[in-house]
Every structure is written in structure tokens, then in C-alpha cells.
Amino acid sequence: MAECVGTLAWPLRGQFRQYKRGSKLYNVQLDESGMTVTSDGEKQVVKVTDLVGCQCQQEQQQQGNSAYFTLLAYPLTGGRKRTRLALCFEVASKNTFKENLAVANAWRRAVYHAVRNHGTTKPQVDHSKKILLFINPNSGSGRALQTYRKQVSTLLAEAEVSHEVLVTERASHATDVVRTLDLTQYAGLVILSGDGLLYEVYNGLLARPDWNEAIQFPIGIIPGGSGNGLARSLAHWLREPYRANPVLVSTLNVVYGHLSPLDLVMTETAKGKRILSFLSIGFGLLSDIDIESERLRIIGESRFAVWAVARCANLRRYRATISFKRAVGAPVPAPLASSPMLQRSQTLQEGEGLPSTNARHLSHSHSMQLQESKKGEEEEACLDILPSLVKVEDGALEPVPEKAQEAQECEEQQQQDGAKSEVLLPGLDEPVPDDWETIEDEFVMVYCSQQTHITSDVLIAPQATPDDGYLWLMMLRRSCPKTTIAKLLLGLDGRHLRYPGVEMVAVEALRIVPGTSKGYLTVDGEVIPWTPIQSHVLHKRGRIMTR
Ligand SMILES: Nc1ncnc2c1ncn2[C@@H]1O[C@H](COP(=O)(O)OP(=O)(O)OP(=O)(O)O)[C@@H](O)[C@H]1O
Incomplete structure (x- = not known):
């Protein structure tokens, strides 16, 4: 049914020629489902969930009065990767260029309206504000800045996502910034790095006096490190083709900025310190x-596989007491129905899948404003596949209409309502409650995962989802057969739950009391003191950007 969105007629319909494709006319319609282009009985549909934006253009050497709008999308091709699609239409029905540009611009606005309002019922980031993008130039094999220049900045520009970049200069820099940051200035915080930098950001939020609200601030993650467990897990959950282009599918989550609930875990150490995490404890x-x-680190994510082989020859065992509150109603841990083949570890490939045309030059300054949609700045930018057209910027996009915002607030409320109440923990020096279970033994490994993957290649908890409310506790005791350990070291791909000696249980809270003199206790891959800790799930308390 036709409706009016601001000044736009909706759905939008028109008849246009395609740029450089002869005089054939195409009927174009934009509605809640996406863009439909028909001509001579042929039909092309671009789903609204694949659209990212639309740019208005004019010819470099303007001859007539025509204006152009180019629809940008990343549809799935062959179901195995997302490929960039640009459809350029000529608007020539009016007498002047200005009038034709106004029509092109109406289409541009309508595309953004469709992208932000249709295809999902999830709440979304406030698109009228900019995003703060943290980049760790030293994460992984040290290519995060190149990834930003060659892929991320291009895609964010296409989608008119304005952002500010902060290049971290040292460990704890992100924590220090986030601790005192005026969050009202931003739509969300996005991390282009490994999981370690997001851990810093969350613990910066936890250190704030308003931490209870601050930890719900919208977060996005784009893989750039050697451990990219959260980015990989989100793609797995969303059934996105991560391996073909990890940066593309993750940046698209930021572009759409729909907000999905994310479980966080609060850990308390024997020294009274609190730690917030989203990935793992073990x-x-x-x-x-x-x-x-x-x-x-220089070899990227393959470092884990290489070191695993080295460690096989020298297996350590750790005495510890593990207590946990078993999650009631959780699915019984099981391998995937059909486990994926173990694949080679993959590091980021520059320029994968995306053109490098609009990449901005980064100065060495640690913090810079890159308002990608600022008027004037992009007038020189041209789409790589249409070199004879130049972009025309014609005004900022309208904010999401009030009605949609109301629906969004209602949706946010519903999401919070669905959250389980927190498990109340006793003091670390007190006994665990009666409904907890306790195991005292020697362990080869104890590892709790909140997500399916803890790196791109390690699928540890096949049934985990970002907001299931569980920690998936995996234990290998002293008695675990050597063959199991050897198979685990060859790869954790979900099948390990069938191996003898592998125990997994979904828990809501746990306590770890180390019994040997030394070891590495890690939270989200970061080492914390080797002392007793206890942790519990903050169900749906984080919010993560997804498609
Ligand atoms: N400019 C910098 N130089 C050195 N270290 C930094 C810098 N910026 C951030 N860091 C630190 O680097 C750590 C690791 O970063 P990150 O997780 O992003 O990369 P990674 O390669 O995936 O590492 P890991 O998987 O080991 O955590 C962060 O926890 C942070 O303390």
C-alpha cells in the first residue's frame, strides 16, 4: 500500500535507462522488499537486506541535463560470498539538471529509508550520529590500518555512515578513552582489531560510574587481529559467508547497525577486581x-595452529576445583549435524572483494574526524565501475521518522524484558550454593565459551548463540585419552563433542579455584592473575551491531 515517508512517495516507481546500456527502458520499483528492475519480461530483484546505499551522480563532462543514481548492494552470489553490485540509472525526464538531480536524490533517500526501516524488526543505532571507530595498528599481523583504508572506509562511505577514527597508540589506550568518553556524541563504538581491543573497550565501559547503562552502548566489531572469535561467531550465527571476506561481512553489520542483544560475563577475582567479557574464560x-x-603474532591467526602442534609434545595438567550452576533448560551439548571440514587458517587479505577507490588517506595523528558524508569532500570521488560519472552530494539524510523510533524503543524494551535475572553469587571465600556442582580434579583444559568460535578456526560450542544466557563449559580431565587430545590439537571444529573424555555443560555461573602454583588464567584471551575467580552471565546486557 502506498504511504508517505517524509516528503517521499512510497513505494517509489520510475522508468529509467541504465547508464551505458543503450536506450532500453527499465521499470524500477523500490519497496519494503527491495529494488525490482524489470524490462522485456526480465526481472532483477535486489533484496532490501542486501542494499547498502545509493549515490547521486552527474557526468564528468556534463553534456545533457541528465542526473544519475547508482544503487549499491552486496548480494550473495552462489550462496558462498557477497559481491558488490552497482546499478546506475539515468534520470532524464525533467527539463533541467537540477530537477533531474532532485528526482535522483529522492531515490537516494528512499533507498536509505528502505535499508534502515525494512528487512528487520530489530532496533538500530542512531544513524544521525557518528560512530567512533577504534583501530589497533599493531593487532594481528599489523594490517588493520590498511584494512581500514582499502575496505572499511570505502564501504562506510558508500553507505553514508559517518565516523571518527581513533588509532590506538598503546595497550589500555582504548580503556582510558572509553572510561571518560561522552557517549551521547556517538551512535556506537566499533572496533577494527582483534578481540583484545574490544575487551579493553568493555572494561573501559565497566570502569565508568554509569557502567550499568554504558555496557549497553552499541558495539560493532570488524576483524583485524589474530583472534577474531566474536566477529567469526556473529557471522556463523547470521549464516554469513565469513571466510570469503571476513572484513566485508563484518563491516556490513556496522553499515546496517541493527542491534542484537549480546550476553556479557562479569568475573570477580580474589582481589576484588571486576572484569567484563564477551568471549571466553579458561x-x-x-x-x-x-x-x-x-x-x-606476525603470522596472524595461523599462530594458534602452529603452537598447538608444539604443545602436543609437552602436555601440562593443572589441579583445580571447578564449581558451576548448571543452566536449566539448555540444549544438551552436541556436535553439528554435519560438521564443516577443517579449513586452513585465514588471515585478512587486503582489497578482498571491495574496490579501493574511496579510501581516505590517514594522517599519523592518533585521532581524526572522517565525516564521510560531508558535503564537498566526496565530490571528487567517483565509482570505480563508472569512471565517467562523478558523485553529487545533495543534502544529509533525514532521521528515522518518529513512528519508527517509537517502535524501536518498544522493541528495545521487549529485548530487555526477555532477559533472565542474574545469578546471585556468594563471596569468593564462601561455599558455593547447594544447587551448584563441584569437580575437583587435574585438568588438561577448562574452557568456557560464550560464543561458537573463539578464533576464526576454532568452533568450540556449536550450539552457542550471542544471547542464549549460557557459558559453554568444556573440560578435559587428566583421564582424557591422548588420542582425543591429539585430535583436538588438529582442530576444534564442533566434532570434538563426540570424542571420549570431552565434557561440556551449559552453565549460568561458575567458580574456578586453581590448585597448582602457576598457570595462565585467561578472560577473552587476556591473562588475569592465577587466583580464584567466579563469573556469571549478564543476559542480553550488551548490544552488538548486526545485519
Ligand atoms: N598501538 C598499540 N600498540 C601496541 N599494543 C596495542 C596498541 N593498541 C592496542 N594495543 C594492545 O594490543 C592488544 C591486542 O590487540 P588485539 O586483540 O586487537 O590484537 P590481536 O592481534 O588479536 O591480539 P590478541 O588476539 O593476542 O588479543 C590489546 O589488548 C591492546 O592492549
């Missing part, structure tokens, strides 16, 4: 590999 084999392979 000690033993996996933690040792993560920490001790640091020296191989």
Missing part, C-alpha cells in the same frame, strides 16, 4: 596456546 591447553603463541 585455563590449560587452549589458554596456554593462546598466550604462548604471542611470539608468532
Whole structure:
């Protein structure tokens, strides 16, 4: 049914020629489902969930009065990767260029309206504000800045997502910034890095006096480190083709900025310190590999596999007491119905899948404003596939209409309502409650994951979802057969839950009391003191940007 969105007629219909495709006329319609282009019985549909934006253009050497609008989308091709699609239409029905440009611009606005209002019922970031993008130039193999220049900035520009970049200069820089940041200035915080930088951001939010609200601030993640467990897990959950282009599918989450609930975990240490995490807690084999392979950081995510082989020859066991509150109603841990083949570790490839045309030059300054949609700045930018057209900027996009915002607030309320109440923990020096279970043993490994993956290649908890309310606790005791350990070191791909000696249980809270003199206790891959800790899930308390 036709409706009016601001000054736009909706759905939008028109008849246009396609740029450089002869005089054939195409009927174009934009509605809630996306863009439909028909001509001579042929039909092309671009789903609204694949659209990212629309740019208005004019010819470089303007000859007539025509204006152009180019629809940009990243549809799935062959179901295995997302590929850039640009459809350019000529607007020539009016007498002057100005009038034709006004029509082109109406289409541009309508496309953004469709992208932000249709295809999902999730709440979304405030698109009228900019995003603060943290980049760790030293994460992984040190290519995060190149990834930004060659892929991320291009895509954000196409989608008119304005953002400010902060290049971190040292460990704890992100924590220090976030601790005192005026969050009202931003739509969200996005991390282009490994999981370690997001851990810093969350713990900066936790250190604020308003931490209870601050930890709900919208967060986005784009993989740029050697451990990209959250980005990989989100793609797995959303059934996105991560391997073909991890940066593309993750940046698209930021572009859409729809907000999905994310479980966070609060950990309390024996020294009274509180830590907030989103990925994992553990000690033993996996933690040792993560920490001790640091020296191989230069080789990217393959460092984990290489070090795992080295550690196989020298297996350590740790005495500990593990207590946990078993989650009632959680699914029984099981392998995937059909487990994926173990694939080679993958590091980021520059320029993968995206053109490098609009990449901005970064100065060495640690903080800079890159208002990608600022008037004037992009007038020189041209789309790579249409070199004879130049972009015309014609006004900022309208904010989401009030009605949609009301619906969004209602949706946010519903999401919070669905959250489970928190488990009340006793003091760390007090006994655990009666409904907890306790195991005292020697362990090869104890590892709790909140997500399916803890790196791109390690699928540890096949049934995990970002907001299921569980920690998936995996234990290998002393009695675990060597063949199981050997198979685990060859790869954790979901099938391990069938191996003898692998125990997994979904829990809502746990306590770890180390019984040996030293070891690495890790939270989200970061080492914390080797002392007793206890943790519980803050169900749906974080909000993560997704498609
Ligand atoms: N400019 C910088 N130089 C050195 N270290 C930094 C810088 N900026 C941030 N860091 C630190 O680097 C740590 C690791 O970063 P990140 O997780 O992003 O990369 P990574 O390669 O995935 O590492 P890991 O998987 O080991 O955590 C962060 O926890 C942060 O303390």
C-alpha cells in the first residue's frame, strides 16, 4: 500500500535507462522488499537486506541535463560470498539538471529509508550520529590500518555512515578513552582489531560510574587481529559467508547497525577486581596456546595452529576445583549435524572483494574526524565501475521518522524484558550454593565459551548463540585419552563433542579455584592473575551491531 515517508512517495516507481546500456527502458520499483528492475519480461530483484546505499551522480563532462543514481548492494552470489553490485540509472525526464538531480536524490533517500526501516524488526543505532571507530595498528599481523583504508572506509562511505577514527597508540589506550568518553556524541563504538581491543573497550565501559547503562552502548566489531572469535561467531550465527571476506561481512553489520542483544560475563577475582567479557574464560591447553603463541603474532591467526602442534609434545595438567550452576533448560551439548571440514587458517587479505577507490588517506595523528558524508569532500570521488560519472552530494539524510523510533524503543524494551535475572553469587571465600556442582580434579583444559568460535578456526560450542544466557563449559580431565587430545590439537571444529573424555555443560555461573602454583588464567584471551575467580552471565546486557 502506498504511504508517505517524509516528503517521499512510497513505494517509489520510475522508468529509467541504465547508464551505458543503450536506450532500453527499465521499470524500477523500490519497496519494503527491495529494488525490482524489470524490462522485456526480465526481472532483477535486489533484496532490501542486501542494499547498502545509493549515490547521486552527474557526468564528468556534463553534456545533457541528465542526473544519475547508482544503487549499491552486496548480494550473495552462489550462496558462498557477497559481491558488490552497482546499478546506475539515468534520470532524464525533467527539463533541467537540477530537477533531474532532485528526482535522483529522492531515490537516494528512499533507498536509505528502505535499508534502515525494512528487512528487520530489530532496533538500530542512531544513524544521525557518528560512530567512533577504534583501530589497533599493531593487532594481528599489523594490517588493520590498511584494512581500514582499502575496505572499511570505502564501504562506510558508500553507505553514508559517518565516523571518527581513533588509532590506538598503546595497550589500555582504548580503556582510558572509553572510561571518560561522552557517549551521547556517538551512535556506537566499533572496533577494527582483534578481540583484545574490544575487551579493553568493555572494561573501559565497566570502569565508568554509569557502567550499568554504558555496557549497553552499541558495539560493532570488524576483524583485524589474530583472534577474531566474536566477529567469526556473529557471522556463523547470521549464516554469513565469513571466510570469503571476513572484513566485508563484518563491516556490513556496522553499515546496517541493527542491534542484537549480546550476553556479557562479569568475573570477580580474589582481589576484588571486576572484569567484563564477551568471549571466553579458561585455563590449560587452549589458554596456554593462546598466550604462548604471542611470539608468532606476525603470522596472524595461523599462530594458534602452529603452537598447538608444539604443545602436543609437552602436555601440562593443572589441579583445580571447578564449581558451576548448571543452566536449566539448555540444549544438551552436541556436535553439528554435519560438521564443516577443517579449513586452513585465514588471515585478512587486503582489497578482498571491495574496490579501493574511496579510501581516505590517514594522517599519523592518533585521532581524526572522517565525516564521510560531508558535503564537498566526496565530490571528487567517483565509482570505480563508472569512471565517467562523478558523485553529487545533495543534502544529509533525514532521521528515522518518529513512528519508527517509537517502535524501536518498544522493541528495545521487549529485548530487555526477555532477559533472565542474574545469578546471585556468594563471596569468593564462601561455599558455593547447594544447587551448584563441584569437580575437583587435574585438568588438561577448562574452557568456557560464550560464543561458537573463539578464533576464526576454532568452533568450540556449536550450539552457542550471542544471547542464549549460557557459558559453554568444556573440560578435559587428566583421564582424557591422548588420542582425543591429539585430535583436538588438529582442530576444534564442533566434532570434538563426540570424542571420549570431552565434557561440556551449559552453565549460568561458575567458580574456578586453581590448585597448582602457576598457570595462565585467561578472560577473552587476556591473562588475569592465577587466583580464584567466579563469573556469571549478564543476559542480553550488551548490544552488538548486526545485519
Ligand atoms: N598501538 C598499540 N600498540 C601496541 N599494543 C596495542 C596498541 N593498541 C592496542 N594495543 C594492545 O594490543 C592488544 C591486542 O590487540 P588485539 O586483540 O586487537 O590484537 P590481536 O592481534 O588479536 O591480539 P590478541 O588476539 O593476542 O588479543 C590489546 O589488548 C591492546 O592492549
